[in-house]
Amino acid sequence: MIKMISRSFRVFGTKKDLENIFNEFQKNNIVNYYRCGKSDSNKITDITKTDNFGFSLNGSHIGNQYLVIKSDKIVRLDNYKHINQKSNETSIVIDLGGLYAENIILPTTVSTIWYDNESSKKIYNNLKSIIKRYSVSMINGYMILKNAYDKKEQLRFVTISAQSPKEYDLKL
8 A cells, every 4th residue: 555645835925925935946956847737738947937927817726736846757647648746756736826816815835645755755845944934924824925924904815715705814
């Protein structure tokens, strides 16, 4: 039986916040990103250069997932020719959040189902330590980055979806 240990955390950040984090992460970690889902995804070496980086396109906390894997590892596809984490034990997954509309922000989720794998654990912990350093607040398990925190009066911190009732929002 395959042992899977999962870990995840969530962070609210503006495009500028996320750029700072991923620029530092990419400087210290030679990784590639692949959009999860159909395998027609090209290798991405700088996630900050992807279309719509720092913005949520669908107003949901899911749906913008990228597999993150060391550049010397080969990405495996599942039986349906999809890219996912289950087939790639040395990876983590980032579900990018960001601004949606002018006053809504959604979290970025960093997760792994392979925390017991040394490579996955190292990537996960490296990214988490960078984000913790840039974080100015922690509320109900969500890290809040500086630029997002500075706009706390103008933004709704949406935890699930833009369509969710405001009582589900994170209160700062």
